[in-house]
Amino acid sequence: MTTPLADVAASGATLRAFLHGLPGVDRVGADQRAKMLGTRSIKTTAKAEAIDLAIRMVDLTTLEGADTPGKVRAMCAKAAHPDPSDPSVPKVAAVCVYPDLVGLAVEALGGSGVKVASVATAFPSGRSSLEVKVADTALAVAAGADEIDMVIDRGAFLAGDYLKVYEEIAAIKAACARPGDEHGAHLKVILETGELATYDNVRRASWLAMLAGGDFIKTSTGKVQPAATLPVTLIMLEAVRDFLAATGRKVGVKPAGGIRTTKDAIKMLVLVNETVGEGWLDPDWFRLGASTLLNDLLMQRQKLATGRYAGPDYFTLD
Amino acid sequence: MFEYAPAPESRDVVDIKPSYGLFIDGEFVDGAGTSFKTVNPATEEALAEVAAASQADVDRAVQAARKAFGAWSAMPGSERAKYLFRIARIIQERSRELAVLETLDNGKPIRESRDVDLPLVAAHFFYYAGWADKLGYAGYGPAPKPLGVAGQVIPWNFPLLMLAWKIAPALACGNTVVLKPAETTPLTALLFAEICRQADLPPGVVNIVTGAGETGAAVVNHPDVNKVAFTGSTEVGRLIARSVAGTGKKVTLELGGKAANVIFDDAAIDQAVEGIVDGIFFNQGHVCCAGSRLLVQESIAEELLESLKRRLSRLRLGDPLDKNTDIGAINSAEQLARVRELSDIGEAEGAERWSPACTLPERGFWFPPTVFTGVAQSHRIARDEVFGPVLAVLTFRTPAEAVEKANNTPYGLSAGVWTEKGSRILWMADRLRAGVVWANTFNKFDPASPFGGYKESGYGREGGRHGLEAYLDV
Incomplete structure (x- = not known):
């Protein structure tokens, strides 16, 4: 990677100096800004557009110990055709599964245009050796994953060993390469902001992930609370905005975990619109990681079109 | 979209x-x-x-x-x-x-x-x-x-x-x-x-x-x-x-007031930008304690102004009853005339005037959010209370100079200090001659907090x- 900031990772000391030299984040101010943007009132035509955009941005996710081939196939069918009764509903951006189910998802989605993302690197805790994490990633890439959602080593980050986190991300990025595929799998870097605790850490981890080559930065695994809060997403959006200005490279953002309602999703879109602008209002640059959000989006979409709410039984549960 | x-x-x-x-x-x-x-x-x-x-x-x-x-x-x-x-x-x-x-x-x-x-x-x-x-x-x-x-x-x-x-x-x-x-x-x-x-x-x-x-x-x-x-x-x-x-x-x-909003180079920049906006564009700047003088440390002035301008271009001006409106109307024709007059004087005195692209409604009293850069303490827009959405930007080099400029006004109602350094906030608050000093925030009110000049x-x-x-x- 050649960016104007390539040399900041020359050593642990330079990396630390750089990350600690980033402007701080004032928690009260960030919370207040996110709260104010949460009061935006998105109605009628704007709401209809927002709902369709949000559907196109969904990474439909199942990350359970109990996931089975049947469960994953059903979810893939829903991802390609979210509402079987209404062909005007767009398909979602991707499905997100564990590495061992990638092959199955690729097969189930063949030709639909829905991407397959896989978590990797000893998800969700990230507690394993680099060798295991690379192998975990390679397994998913070989099985045809379009995107890899890795977790950072929060222990190393909190211990101040930023270089270890950086090198691990770079190694996973290398493992995303695929013979005959120029770009390889897209790398999303999960910061698990609920464990980083402070907004200063969120900003530093965002820059660390981008410097190390991440294509996307993602808030959470969904296994830790709090997950994708508005202020945390705001800070990550500010980071990708500033990173683009500093390096010329554009990075995507994916809030994941706890986004359950259409209202939550629209607040996220407002945040994107008023922080980084419409350049990020596209599934290539912004995703919503969620499992239950899609049905609420479908329900609100139908309500807007018909003026009535259909009962939950009219929306499929896959 | x-x-x-x-x-x-x-x-x-x-x-x-x-x-x-x-x-x-x-x-x-x-x-x-x-x-x-x-x-x-x-x-x-x-x-x-x-x-x-x-x-x-x-x-x-x-x-x-x-x-x-x-x-x-x-x-x-x-x-x-x-x-x-x-x-x-x-x-x-x-x-x-x-x-x-x-x-x-x-x-x-x-x-x-x-x-x-x-x-x-x-x-x-x-x-x-x-x-x-x-x-x-x-x-x-x-x-x-x-x-x-x-x-x-x-x-x-x-x-x-x-x-x-x-x-x-x-x-x-x-x-x-x-x-x-x-x-x-x-x-x-x-x-x-x-x-x-x-x-x-x-x-x-x-x-x-x-x-x-x-x-x-x-x-x-x-x-x-x-x-x-x-x-x-x-x-x-x-x-x-x-x-x-x-x-x-x-x-x-x-x-009246002509409050200084002082931004140090170690401030939380994104929140400081929000604070500047809240300070001067809240209520169309019709606020006696408005942060109408931005004092920014020269070493970050360019970067901060770029962020501020980007942020201002996202302000939504228009129908005050619309729930998404950020900037409403100027209260009266008389006040609008005063804001226009002082802004024109600012331009004539040599300060650089900037406003984001925004369409003003045809009827009613409207004035776009406006920023003056290259302002000196001697300019009238740095001294007179405009009582409108008009920000005068000045720079300083050291904390002592910031205090000196902040206090160099006949008014003394409020001031703002933005820095991540707690000791500097206290040092500044001791020296600013203003009834309210906000630290890392602006225009925050509470009935339990005394207010005056x-x-x-x-x-x-x-x-x-x-x-x-x-x-x-x-």
Whole structure:
């Protein structure tokens, strides 16, 4: 990677100096800004557009110990055709599964245009050796994953060993390469902001992930609370905005975990619109990681079109 | 994508009468002066015809207040508190109505009247209701006495909030009041009069007389008024100070400001940018404590201004009743003329003027958010209070220079300091000659916190325990 900031990772000391030299984040101010943007009132035509955009941005996710081939196939069918009764509903951006189910998802989605993302690197805790994490990633890439959602080593980050986190991300990025595929799998870097605790850490981890080559930065695994809060997403959006200005490279953002309602999703879109602008209002640059959000989006979409709410039984549960 | 569709708050929640009288002794009565129209500054549409109080009307109001004072001041504090709590609750219940009316009459965005003004108004009444039976513990002796009749004159920038700041402490301490709202924004005060009736407040405890400057002068100069409270321009404040000198009337004046918002190079930049926006563009800059002078450390000036301009280009100017509007209308043609004049002077003096691309509505009084860079302390836009959405940007090199420039103004109402270094905040706060110093925030208000100025920004404090002193015979 050649960016104007390539040399900041020359050593642990330079990396630390750089990350600690980033402007701080004032928690009260960030919370207040996110709260104010949460009061935006998105109605009628704007709401209809927002709902369709949000559907196109969904990474439909199942990350359970109990996931089975049947469960994953059903979810893939829903991802390609979210509402079987209404062909005007767009398909979602991707499905997100564990590495061992990638092959199955690729097969189930063949030709639909829905991407397959896989978590990797000893998800969700990230507690394993680099060798295991690379192998975990390679397994998913070989099985045809379009995107890899890795977790950072929060222990190393909190211990101040930023270089270890950086090198691990770079190694996973290398493992995303695929013979005959120029770009390889897209790398999303999960910061698990609920464990980083402070907004200063969120900003530093965002820059660390981008410097190390991440294509996307993602808030959470969904296994830790709090997950994708508005202020945390705001800070990550500010980071990708500033990173683009500093390096010329554009990075995507994916809030994941706890986004359950259409209202939550629209607040996220407002945040994107008023922080980084419409350049990020596209599934290539912004995703919503969620499992239950899609049905609420479908329900609100139908309500807007018909003026009535259909009962939950009219929306499929896959 | 992503254009927000119009999301207007319904104006049907408020019933505006074609004409309004004065509120004297618990009744709405005609005024002897020439009535006037109050207009919606966003559309120039006339909202209602409002009575003007003559000297004789003011005299009747003061007499009504005097008559009510005996029983009101003799009432146990716990009983007065019940009325204040009741008023506070009715304000909360009718807050949507009050917010819409405030926005219609004043031009401020509904988001601000709904989320800032009205919650603070109710909070102020709740806060002083709590003091009414505890005055003996406020530090002014075991049983401090009220002053009598308070004559209060308030401005148009926060019509209902300034009313709350004046009436709540006065009533809690056992005074009765004659209040004159601003000529361009009388409607919420008249709705408040209706709320006083709804709360069964004894007649004469609150009297509201509408009118222009002469009505205000009649209130201030009335010989039977014991206390004068004024919020408004330094110019009028001077006149008032002169006219009450030697009369034995107690006075508090809350006047103009030209606050410095000081940004150090180690500030949390994104939040500082928000703070600059809140500081000067909140309420179209019609805020006496607005952060109208941005003092930014030279080493980050360029970067900060770039961020600020990017942020300003996302401000949404337009219909104040739209829930997504950030910048509303200038309150009056007169004020718009003043903002235009001072901005033109700024340009003529050589400062660089910048505004984001934004379309101003055809009707109504509008001015785009404006930033002047390359401003020197000697420029008028760095010295005169513009009272509009106009920011003057200056730079400094060291903390000492920041303090020197911040204090180099005849005003001293507020200041802001932005740094991640706690010790520097304390160092600055010790040296800034301003009644309020905000650290890593701006334009934050709380009824428990005293507010008031140094130098030509006035004297006395409103809010908090300190605010009681202005209404007690101590």
